[in-house]
Amino acid sequence: MRRTFSMGGVHPCDCKISADSAIEIFPLPQRMYISMSQHLGAPAKPLVQKGDKVKAGQLIGASAGFISANIHSSVSGTVAAVEPYADLAGNPVMHVVVDVEGDEWEESIDRTSDVVREIKLGPAEIIKRIADCGIVGMGGASFPTHVKLSPPPGKKAEFLIINGAECEPYLTSDYRLMVEYPEEVLLGARIMMKALGVTKGYIGIEDNKPAAIEAMRRLTASSYTEIKVVPLKKKYPQGGEKQLIDAVTGRKVPSMGLPIDTGVVVQNVGTSYAVYEAVQKNKPLFEGVMTITGQCLGGQHNFLVRTGTTFDRILEYVGGVPQTAAKIISGGPMMGKAVSNLSAATVKSSSSLLLLTEEQTRRRAEGECIRCGKCVEACPMGLEPYLLNKLSRAGRMEDLEEHKVYDCIECGCCMFTCPAYIPLLDYIRTGKADVMRIMRSRPKK
Amino acid sequence: MRKLIVSPAPHVHGSESTRKIMLDVIIALAPSMLVAVYFFGLSAIQLLLVSVLVCVGLEYLIQKYLFRRQPTVSDLSAVVTGVLLALNLPPSAPWWVAVIGGVVAIGITKMTFGGLGHNIFNPALVGRVFLLVSFPVIMTDWTVPESIFRPGVDAVSGATPLAIVKEGLAQGQTVEQILAANPDLSYGQMLFARAGGSAGEASALALIIGFIYLLVRKVIRPHIPVTIILTVALMSGIFWLINPEQYTDPLFNILTGGLLLGSIFMATDYVTSPMAPKGMIIYGIGIGVLTVLIRYFGSYPEGVSFAILIMNSIVPLLNKYIKPARFGKEVKHA
Numbered sequence: 153m154r155r156t157f158s159m160g161g162v163h164p165c166d167c168k169i170s171a172d173s174a175i176e177i178f179p180l181p182q183r184m185y186i187s188m189s190q191h192l193g194a195p196a197k198p199l200v201q202k203g204d205k206v207k208a209g210q211l212i213g214a215s216a217g218f219i220s221a222n223i224h225s226s227v228s229g230t231v232a233a234v235e236p237y238a239d240l241a242g243n244p245v246m247h248v249v250v251d252v253e254g255d256e257w258e259e260s261i262d263r264t265s266d267v268v269r270e271i272k273l274g275p276a277e278i279i280k281r282i283a284d285c286g287i288v289g290m291g292g293a294s295f296p297t298h299v300k301l302s303p304p305p306g307k308k309a310e311f312l313i314i315n316g317a318e319c320e321p322y323l324t325s326d327y328r329l330m331v332e333y334p335e336e337v338l339l340g341a342r343i344m345m346k347a348l349g350v351t352k353g354y355i356g357i358e359d360n361k362p363a364a365i366e367a368m369r370r371l372t373a374s375s376y377t378e379i380k381v382v383p384l385k386k387k388y389p390q391g392g393e394k395q396l397i398d399a400v401t402g403r404k405v406p407s408m409g410l411p412i413d414t415g416v417v418v419q420n421v422g423t424s425y426a427v428y429e430a431v432q433k434n435k436p437l438f439e440g441v442m443t444i445t446g447q448c449l450g451g452q453h454n455f456l457v458r459t460g461t462t463f464d465r466i467l468e469y470v471g472g473v474p475q476t477a478a479k480i481i482s483g484g485p486m487m488g489k490a491v492s493n494l495s496a497a498t499v500k501s502s503s504s505l506l507l508l509t510e511e512q513t514r515r516r517a518e519g520e521c522i523r524c525g526k527c528v529e530a531c532p533m534g535l536e537p538y539l540l541n542k543l544s545r546a547g548r549m550e551d552l553e554e555h556k557v558y559d560c561i562e563c564g565c566c567m568f569t570c571p572a573y574i575p576l577l578d579y580i581r582t583g584k585a586d587v588m589r590i591m592r593s594r595p596k597k
Numbered sequence: 598m599r600k601l602i603v604s605p606a607p608h609v610h611g612s613e614s615t616r617k618i619m620l621d622v623i624i625a626l627a628p629s630m631l632v633a634v635y636f637f638g639l640s641a642i643q644l645l646l647v648s649v650l651v652c653v654g655l656e657y658l659i660q661k662y663l664f665r666r667q668p669t670v671s672d673l674s675a676v677v678t679g680v681l682l683a684l685n686l687p688p689s690a691p692w693w694v695a696v697i698g699g700v701v702a703i704g705i706t707k708m709t710f711g712g713l714g715h716n717i718f719n720p721a722l723v724g725r726v727f728l729l730v731s732f733p734v735i736m737t738d739w740t741v742p743e744s745i746f747r748p749g750v751d752a753v754s755g756a757t758p759l760a761i762v763k764e765g766l767a768q769g770q771t772v773e774q775i776l777a778a779n780p781d782l783s784y785g786q787m788l789f790a791r792a793g794g795s796a797g798e799a800s801a802l803a804l805i806i807g808f809i810y811l812l813v814r815k816v817i818r819p820h821i822p823v824t825i826i827l828t829v830a831l832m833s834g835i836f837w838l839i840n841p842e843q844y845t846d847p848l849f850n851i852l853t854g855g856l857l858l859g860s861i862f863m864a865t866d867y868v869t870s871p872m873a874p875k876g877m878i879i880y881g882i883g884i885g886v887l888t889v890l891i892r893y894f895g896s897y898p899e900g901v902s903f904a905i906l907i908m909n910s911i912v913p914l915l916n917k918y919i920k921p922a923r924f925g926k927e928v929k930h931a
Contacts, residue, residue, distance in 0.1 A: 158924075535923070
């Protein structure tokens with residue numbers, strides 16, 4: 153029996169239709185819009201002005217706090233503006249706009265494709281390099297990686313888990329990395345294990361990706377024996393941190409707790425690759441693999457895209473937005489964000505653009521709750537979505553807290569499975585945000 | 598710029614819908630309906646038709662003219678109620694009994710509380726119990742009309758197996774003597790087909806086929822039916838071991854009366870059963886215990902309907918106090 157997480161979960165169509173498209177290098181656009189807020193936490197402070205010349209890999213935004221991250225230019229050229237620019241939801245965010253000229257990189261970056269195996273840096277230097285290079289979690293939350301690799305005092309990591317689940321339907325960027333650059337991903341893991349001072353690592357991969365499991369197994373059998381490949385039975389949301397830890401180790405992160413409370417640090421495959429490049433190649437994070445997919449698109453692609461490329465440009469390159477496309481999603485269909493502004497630009501953790509037709513994404517009229525309990529069965533956190541929905545609509549904050557709305561990971565399983573098409577997560581999400589605000593505002597004991 | 602749909606995640610939905618679930622329940626009831634039609638012919642067809650028409654029609658009229666809402670009868674929930682009500686009636690019942698049952702089921706039990714999802718009691722069961730109390734003669738007369746498909750066979754007249762046993766015990770006979778005097782009560786006949794009882798009780802096998810279909814299609818979880826059947830087996834087993842002369846054996850209790858029909862199709866009604874697995878098990882145990890107590894010690898020969906309705910009434914409490922297992926038990930305060 154393949155391992156998987158212990159409770160809840162759903163089985164959406166895998167739809168990995170771009171799985172066989174090898175990673176292509178996306179051509180450089182003429183203009184880049186590089187956001188100063190590509191991570192969880194404080195936006196970076198812009199370090200350049202209009203008219204400045206920049207190179208790819210040059211620091212242009214400085215980390216502005218403990219939970220923040222450096223931003224580097226992804227191209228060479230001239231800074232055209234430093235101004236607010238609308239992000240994918242249309243909200244103004246400080247951006248550095250660069251007119252692209254040539255493709256000159258900082259000299260310190262190793263641009264060769266040679267695999268550098270020897271890890272020269274020590275733990276503290278590794279963490280400093282990761283922070284300097286602006287590495288953030290590529291799995292979606294964009295949490296600064298160096299913070300995650302520095303457990304708080306009193307907490308000790310026992311092992312590292314590399315998240316290769318890629319449980320979101322459609323997405324194949326992690327899969328392509330695992331198939332095309334397995335050794336780089338494992339070296340990234342080895343580097344992070346050194347930084348954490350742990351000797352044991354796992355890489356969890358869902359069993360719908362046999363080629364990735366095979367590629368990783370080949371390497372872990374011979375040279376990377378400290379890392380164990382764990383094939384996982386396909387189930388969404390396996391890539392959720394708490395679910396992945398449960399699936400791989402059987403340990404349960406406590407309610408309100410962090411993965412480190414179980415002695416585990418989880419990092420995504422894309423992050424591992426970025427860590428390898430930062431530490432071994434001295435390359436800051438300014439590009440990443442993105443899946444451009446959807447049944448309504450003529451071709452399926454996995455592109456290596458520089459950070460700051462506009463969605464417009466990418467969609468134009470693949471032949472424009474088809475007439476039948478009704479919704480464009482940045483991320484996967486279960487947790488991704490709907491794009492309302494196509495002139496917005498990619499950020500470090502942009503993993504995909506998914507185009508869905510109206511038929512695929514249409515919300516149907518909400519019916520009456522028939523109390524079937526399917527949402528309770530589907531919830532991977534053991535919550536009662538039908539109840540949280542009602543409490544949230546009624547504004548009953550104490551009851552929401554009592555029923556642990558704060559444990560909701562917003563995976564969307566409840567809403568996906570609801571036969572009455574009740575938009576459960578819409579309401580639970582707002583109720584959760586309110587409860588969290590109330591909890592934070594309480595005086596600390 | 599072209600218009601795009603923008604809404605929060607998730608952006609896709611699974612294939613489930615209320616209508617599909619209800620359709621699956623109807624499909625699961627098809628074997629029992631076919632058996633009923635085979636044995637009871639036109640009268641079964643008539644009861645099914647009248648019952649479904651009254652249930653669907655009444656729901657439509659109430660939604661349209663009283664609630665002043667778009668009717669939602671296309672969700673097929675009223676059809677399920679209609680079929681279940683018909684299968685809970687004696688096949689010989691006149692058509693107007695189904696009309697009254699449908700009015701009580703839909704008009705009073707379901708729509709008074711606000712319609713689908715809001716009723717406390719199972720509509721078809723309330724309909725049946727109302728009829729049982731109001732028309733005891735009709736509702737316990739299990740005279741079987743001559744089947745149109747088997748014209749040569751004499752009309753079978755008789756009581757339900759449970760009623761035969763209860764009557765026999767009241768006359769001082771032992772279970773063994775009763776069963777010996779009624780060769781019709783063999784397990785084989787009860788499993789495959791026995792024309793004594795309500796239309797849906799005729800064949801245990803047809804009900805079990807429906808149960809398997811519901812499980813395979815993941816419409817219901819096994820918790821409730823399995824708990825009820827195990828509880829009945831265990832409890833009747835204890836009584837039977839103590840005194841086999843007075844009490845029927847476990848298998849007899851499982852195969853007779855409405856136990857299978859009730860536990861598979863009525864007790865698992867989403868609206869009136871608990872949400873969490875632990876709640877389902879408590880609910881199932883309650884139904885099993887009450888069923889055996891009513892059968893052995895009550896004045897009615899059969900107790901499944903009452904047992905389910907009594908347990909329906911505590912479902913809100915079970916949902917309130919019996920919570921599903923949460924992920925990561927201990928709460929860590931920041």
